[in-house]
Each structure stands twice: as C-alpha cells, then as structure tokens.
Amino acid sequence: RDTTPARMRSSELLAQDSLIVTERAVPTPAMDEVLVRVASVGVCGSDTHYFTHGRIGPFVVEAPLMLGHEASGVIVAVGAGVDASRIGSRVSIEPQRPCRTCEQCKKGAYNLCPDMQFFATPPIDGAFCEYVTIQSDFAHDVPAAVSDDAAALMEPLSVGVWACRKADITAGSRVLIAGAGPIGLITAQVARAFGATEVVVTDVSEQRLAFASAHGATRTQHAGEALADAHFDAFIDASGAEPAIRAGIPAVKPGGRIVLVGLGADELMLPVNLLQNRELWLTGVFRYANTWPTAIDLVASGRIDLDVLVTKRFGLDEVEQALLAGREPGALKAVVQPWR
Ligand code: NAD
Ligand code: ZN
Structure with a gap:
C-alpha cells in the first residue's frame, strides 16, 4: 500500500441528527480482504433514517458510525491472501460479510446468515469515508462502461434482481409493482430485463409515475385506482404501504407470487381465503445473495440504466445535505463522492 496515506477523512454519525467530518486510520486489509479507495456511495432511505432517528428498530447508533452501504471504488491494496493483480480494479462493493460456515451460508442463502455483518448497520461501519476494506470476492469487478455511480447502485439493483428472482419473473410475465421510489423503479427495469411484457407501477406521486413510465413500466396507475x-x-411491493399490499394481492392470478420488499408495519391484515383458494405464494425478501454478477451484466449490456436515477451529487462535507436530499421534490437518488 505504498501510496495510500495512514489517515483518511470520514463522515461519522454520533447520534440522532449529529453528523461530523473527522479523521480515522485507513483500515488495513485482512488476509482475504482488499482495500478500496471509495469513488461513489449512494444514499439509501435507511441511512437517512439512522440520521433522523438514531436507530432502526433494534439497531441503535451508540458509537460513531459511518453510514452508506451502496459503494464503488478502486482496489488500492490487498491482504496477504489476495492476488496482487487485483490492485487497480474498479469494483462494486457487496456490503456484507457473512460468516461463510453456518447452515445458511453453506447452502448459498448467505443473506440469511445469523452472524452477518452489514455495512452501516450499528456497530458495523459503512462507506462515507475515503477507504474501506471488504472481502476480496465481495469486491466485484466492473467494466469501464459502467460509471462509478452505477457501480455503487449495483446494491439497490441487487434488491430488484433478488425480488424478481423470488417473484419468478420470466418471459411474458405480467408484473405489478407498488411504489416508484428507487427500489420500485429499479425493480421495474429488472422485470423488463427478465422478459416481463407487462409491468404496471403504482405510486401516490405523479412525478414518480412519470419517471416509471420513462424507465421500465409499460403502464402506471395512481395508488388507489x-x-x-x-x-x-x-x-412486488416496494412501497411498504399496507393499502398497496392489500390492494395488490387480489390482482394476482392463481398460483402467482407476492414478494414483500417494502418495510412498513410489523403486522398487517391478509386475505387468507384468497391466499388459499388461489394457492398464492407470499414471501418477504431480506436484501440479496449472489446477485452482483447478474446486476453488473445487466448494466454493462445496457439493459438497465442506473445513472438516470442519480439526481444529485455531494462531497464528504455535504453528507447531511445528501441524507436530506431525498425530501426535495423530484429527488430520487443522491450520491456521495468522497474525493469530490
Ligand atoms: P421510497 O420511500 O423512496 O419509495 C416508496 C414509494 O412508495 C414512494 O415513492 C411512495 O410515494 C410510494 N407509496 C406510498 N404509498 C403508496 C401506496 N399506497 N401505493 C403505491 N405506492 C406508494 O423507498 P425506496 O428506497 O424505493 O425503498 C422502497 C422500500 O423498500 C422501503 O420500504 C425500503 O425500506 C425497502 N427496502 C427493503 C429491502 C429489503 O431487503 N427487504 C431492501 C431495500 C429497501
Ligand atoms: Zn453464516
């Protein structure tokens, strides 16, 4: 790591509404890790929630925490067990460290690993800083045609890929997606790329529906219609809104699938009779597993456009503005570029 400095700038959340820019030691890559110089980090609703509430459910910010889990960059150093030829590779970071030895990890469902360490989830740090380490195989190479921002947004794209796999989307599928936020919009593009011939997107925001029409949806509908x-x-619910979930279920054919991505109420009323009579499959999703190669190929081949989602870019000193940018009308995805 010849040219890498010993210290780096970092944006750290101390507690609810309290964010500072400070310095930390640049992390040293462990045996199986790489050190990545961070290029771009997408802002997710969960980052904003940690900032405005200091917690998400049981996960409470109790020590300085770097937010940001949608990250890309360039490998600048490698651990002793990693091939040095990886230095210089542009990568998209899959921001999770599963244990690799438990039952879920061994069967490939590593997103369900009980010992998962996930970026920007207390006490695990995220990527609003200049350098991060990640296990070598979770730093996925991206081709030159993929921008730094798009490489960062492979993370929400992975949520869409995983949701469409769970929904069994294939050639000719008719898909209903509730919610035209970044996740719903990305999922609409993925559904199209998977061969869906009808992709109906609903939202309460006309502006977001207009965006959906331009990128992925074959038709949009105002929520409530x-x-x-x-x-x-x-x-696929990407809204978390109970009315959207309850309206969506009867719209599904016998034998069809319901995939709950949006986080909303802990409990909700379900039409059990309909689930039974139509033998509907209903599942939640928890992030993703084994999605990065597909996500990268979809973007590199031009099937999916992530750059259109980026509405504003910020530097490391502007993380607070970046976290609150989603509130501005027309905003979709803010990104933080630490070296900007
Ligand atoms: P977002 O808040 O930007 O998008 C939600 C959208 O739903 C908004 O556009 C909102 O106007 C719309 N909406 C509200 N009520 C509606 C209704 N009744 N009908 C239709 N649309 C309605 O959030 P996002 O970043 O796009 O994420 C979507 C959801 O997915 C969030 O709840 C997020 O927490 C969740 N999420 C889950 C996972 C997972 O692993 N399960 C991963 C990432 C995100
Ligand atoms: Zn495990």
Missing part, C-alpha cells in the same frame, strides 16, 4: 382482478403473475 382499481386493479384488474387475478391479472398478474406476480406482485
């Missing part, structure tokens, strides 16, 4: 009964092969 009646949906065709038993018409869709799959319904």
Whole structure:
C-alpha cells in the first residue's frame, strides 16, 4: 500500500441528527480482504433514517458510525491472501460479510446468515469515508462502461434482481409493482430485463409515475385506482404501504407470487381465503445473495440504466445535505463522492 496515506477523512454519525467530518486510520486489509479507495456511495432511505432517528428498530447508533452501504471504488491494496493483480480494479462493493460456515451460508442463502455483518448497520461501519476494506470476492469487478455511480447502485439493483428472482419473473410475465421510489423503479427495469411484457407501477406521486413510465413500466396507475382482478403473475411491493399490499394481492392470478420488499408495519391484515383458494405464494425478501454478477451484466449490456436515477451529487462535507436530499421534490437518488 505504498501510496495510500495512514489517515483518511470520514463522515461519522454520533447520534440522532449529529453528523461530523473527522479523521480515522485507513483500515488495513485482512488476509482475504482488499482495500478500496471509495469513488461513489449512494444514499439509501435507511441511512437517512439512522440520521433522523438514531436507530432502526433494534439497531441503535451508540458509537460513531459511518453510514452508506451502496459503494464503488478502486482496489488500492490487498491482504496477504489476495492476488496482487487485483490492485487497480474498479469494483462494486457487496456490503456484507457473512460468516461463510453456518447452515445458511453453506447452502448459498448467505443473506440469511445469523452472524452477518452489514455495512452501516450499528456497530458495523459503512462507506462515507475515503477507504474501506471488504472481502476480496465481495469486491466485484466492473467494466469501464459502467460509471462509478452505477457501480455503487449495483446494491439497490441487487434488491430488484433478488425480488424478481423470488417473484419468478420470466418471459411474458405480467408484473405489478407498488411504489416508484428507487427500489420500485429499479425493480421495474429488472422485470423488463427478465422478459416481463407487462409491468404496471403504482405510486401516490405523479412525478414518480412519470419517471416509471420513462424507465421500465409499460403502464402506471395512481395508488388507489382499481386493479384488474387475478391479472398478474406476480406482485412486488416496494412501497411498504399496507393499502398497496392489500390492494395488490387480489390482482394476482392463481398460483402467482407476492414478494414483500417494502418495510412498513410489523403486522398487517391478509386475505387468507384468497391466499388459499388461489394457492398464492407470499414471501418477504431480506436484501440479496449472489446477485452482483447478474446486476453488473445487466448494466454493462445496457439493459438497465442506473445513472438516470442519480439526481444529485455531494462531497464528504455535504453528507447531511445528501441524507436530506431525498425530501426535495423530484429527488430520487443522491450520491456521495468522497474525493469530490
Ligand atoms: P421510497 O420511500 O423512496 O419509495 C416508496 C414509494 O412508495 C414512494 O415513492 C411512495 O410515494 C410510494 N407509496 C406510498 N404509498 C403508496 C401506496 N399506497 N401505493 C403505491 N405506492 C406508494 O423507498 P425506496 O428506497 O424505493 O425503498 C422502497 C422500500 O423498500 C422501503 O420500504 C425500503 O425500506 C425497502 N427496502 C427493503 C429491502 C429489503 O431487503 N427487504 C431492501 C431495500 C429497501
Ligand atoms: Zn453464516
């Protein structure tokens, strides 16, 4: 790590509403890790929530925490067990460290690892800083045609890829997606790329629906408008809104799939009779596993455009503005570029 400095700048959340820019030691890559000079980090709703509330459910910010888990960069150093030829590679970071030895990890469902360490989830730091380490195989190479921002947004794209896999989207699928935030919009593009011929997106925001029409949706509908009964092969909720979930379920054909991505109420009313009579499959999703190669190929081949989602860019001194940028009308995705 010849040219890498010993110290770096970092943005740290001390507690609710309290964010500072400070300095830390640049981390040293462990045996199986690489050191990445961070290029771009997308802001997610969960980052904003940690800033405005100091916690998400049981995860409470109790020590200085770097937020940001949608990150890209360049490998600048490697641990002793990693091939030095990786230095210089542009990578998209898969921001999780599973244990690799438990039952879930061994069967490939590593997103369900009980010992998962996930970026920007207390006490695990995220990427609003100049350098991060990650296990070598979770730093995924991206081709030159993929921008730094797009490489960072492979993370929300992975949520969409995982949701579409769970929904069994295939050629000719008819898909209903509730919510046209970044996740719903990305999922609409993924559904199209997976071969869906009908992708209906609903939202309460006309501005977001207009965006959905331009990028992925074959049709949009204002939330609350009646949906065709038993018409869709799959319904993916990316809103977390109970009315959207309850309206979406009867729109699914017998044998169809319901995938709950959005986080909302802990409990909700379900039409059990309909689930039974139509033999509907209903599942939640927890992030993703084994999605990065697909996500990168979808973007590199031009099937999916992530750059269109980026509405504003910020530096490390402007993380607070970046975290609150989502509130501005027309905003979709803010990114932080630490070296900006
Ligand atoms: P977002 O808040 O930007 O998007 C939610 C959208 O839903 C908004 O555009 C909102 O206007 C819309 N909405 C509200 N009520 C609606 C209704 N009744 N019908 C249709 N749309 C409605 O959030 P996002 O970043 O796009 O993320 C979407 C959801 O996915 C969030 O709840 C987020 O926490 C969740 N999420 C889950 C996972 C997971 O692993 N399960 C991963 C990432 C994000
Ligand atoms: Zn595990």
